[in-house]
Amino acid sequence: MSRSLLTFLVFAAFAAGAFAYPRLVWPPVEAAAAEPEPARQRARGPARRRPQRRAAAARIDYSNFSHSTAAHRQRSCQSCHTIPTSNWSRVRARDEAFPDVADYPGHDSCLDCHRRQFFSGARPVICSVCHTNPSPRDAARFPFRNPEERWAAAPKKGAGESEFVTRFPHDRHQDVMAGLDPGAPLRGFGFARASFVARQGGAAAEPLNSCTVCHKVHEPQGKSDEQYVKAPPEAPKKDGLDREEPFWFKKGTMMTTPGGHASCFSCHWQEGGVEPLSSRCDQCHTLLTAGLKLQLDLEGADAEPSHPSVGGVLGERMLAQWKQRRVARFNHEHDRHRIACTSCHVAVTAASRVNSDTLYVPIQTCGRCHGAKTGNNSRAILAKEVAGKKKDESFKCTKCHVNLGDVPAAEIPRSHTAMIE
Numbered sequence: 001m002s003r004s005l006l007t008f009l010v011f012a013a014f015a016a017g018a019f020a021y022p023r024l025v026w027p028p029v030e031a032a033a034a035e036p037e038p039a040r041q042r043a044r045g046p047a048r049r050r051p052q053r054r055a056a057a058a059r060i061d062y063s064n065f066s067h068s069t070a071a072h073r074q075r076s077c078q079s080c081h082t083i084p085t086s087n088w089s090r091v092r093a094r095d096e097a098f099p100d101v102a103d104y105p106g107h108d109s110c111l112d113c114h115r116r117q118f119f120s121g122a123r124p125v126i127c128s129v130c131h132t133n134p135s136p137r138d139a140a141r142f143p144f145r146n147p148e149e150r151w152a153a154a155p156k157k158g159a160g161e162s163e164f165v166t167r168f169p170h171d172r173h174q175d176v177m178a179g180l181d182p183g184a185p186l187r188g189f190g191f192a193r194a195s196f197v198a199r200q201g202g203a204a205a206e207p208l209n210s211c212t213v214c215h216k217v218h219e220p221q222g223k224s225d226e227q228y229v230k231a232p233p234e235a236p237k238k239d240g241l242d243r244e245e246p247f248w249f250k251k252g253t254m255m256t257t258p259g260g261h262a263s264c265f266s267c268h269w270q271e272g273g274v275e276p277l278s279s280r281c282d283q284c285h286t287l288l289t290a291g292l293k294l295q296l297d298l299e300g301a302d303a304e305p306s307h308p309s310v311g312g313v314l315g316e317r318m319l320a321q322w323k324q325r326r327v328a329r330f331n332h333e334h335d336r337h338r339i340a341c342t343s344c345h346v347a348v349t350a351a352s353r354v355n356s357d358t359l360y361v362p363i364q365t366c367g368r369c370h371g372a373k374t375g376n377n378s379r380a381i382l383a384k385e386v387a388g389k390k391k392d393e394s395f396k397c398t399k400c401h402v403n404l405g406d407v408p409a410a411e412i413p414r415s416h417t418a419m420i421e
Contacts, residue, residue, distance in 0.1 A: 062126040077281040080109040148260040164285040171349040211341035221251040249309035252333025302328040328402040367419040383420045
């Protein structure tokens with residue numbers, strides 16, 4: 001073999017090994033596997049982060065309907081509620097019936113957004129909002145809130161507290177009622193005039209305010225000898241201050257408040273009525289918010305709703321009003337209390353909604369008749385109560401109060417003592 005042929009074969013073998021094994025190439029290169037991880041990342045650029053899974057969205061409870069849901073608030077009342085509903089002639093007696101909203105919205109108002117929930121499972125959860133037992137064979141539903149008297153008498157009420165508060169500007173209505181002729185007929189469904197004192201000789205003997213057009217004495221005693229709504233187990237005894245122990249609910253304590261659409265549609269009917277028309281639900285019904293939440297069980301309220309003399313006597317609406325009273329024993333039918341309503345309810349004409357503001361009565365209004373410093377009659381009752389509490393810590397101020405008569409002498413409100421000082 002010649003030297004040139006041998007040289008060629010050696011070179012060819014070396015080249016083949018270089019292609020088969022890269023480590024043999026010159027100059028030698030560090031193995032990529034031995035390179036530190038951060039260095040590799042710097043050479044390749046920033047590392048890609050693995051995509052993080054989004055937090056699961058909060059599950060919606062479709063068994064509870066809320067008007068405050070953002071999607072529901074964007075819709076008008078008329079987009080869901082039919083005015084009037086087809087059952088308006090059946091929910092009230094024939095002579096008292098009038099076109100009204102007295103039933104739940106139809107399925108069409110829900111299907112636009114909730115078609116998927118409507119056809120989910122044999123018994124869709126969303127159906128339990130209205131139906132007592134969701135089933136193709138059972139169409140029974142919870143009672144609708146209107147008419148109010150029907151709702152109050154229903155054994156199953158479904159939802160609890162209403163989501164709305166009623167806007168009622170007393171100042172505007174007082175001006176209207178003050179101009180009414182007591183003997184003139186009213187158009188529409190009409191008001192039932194309820195005066196404190198029966199009219200004699202055709203003359204109106206009620207006070208010169210318009211409150212008695214809508215408000216009347218609840219369970220009046222009149223000329224009856226029975227002063228209690230429910231007979232007590234034994235006649236309460238009176239002490240030296242003409243106070244009765246224990247408390248027992250008396251007739252004439254409460255005043256009625258018109259409820260429902262019947263009293264409003266007299267003037268605000270949607271066909272030729274007074275603005276706002278009955279078709280504008282949002283003008284009277286304001287959605288409750290955190291700042292407008294009604295507190296029926298106010299701290300410092302004086303009433304005792306669980307008392308046996310109250311059970312079955314007061315309706316749902318009236319019981320809620322009694323819970324807010326700071327003086328639960330006040331009797332509207334008492335002879336000396338038959339005065340103009342706004343003489344005591346001084347805040348009512350400035351109130352724009354129906355809540356505790358309209359029931360609030362400053363004790364200074366009581367002091368005009370009961371704030372005398374001395375005396376043996378009711379004119380000095382406030383001074384007697386305060387003196388009794390200061391003399392004996394166990395003394396209970398029960399002439400006016402039911403639950404607030406146990407305050408220590410040191411905590412007697414300044415508003416009470418200021419009037420007798």
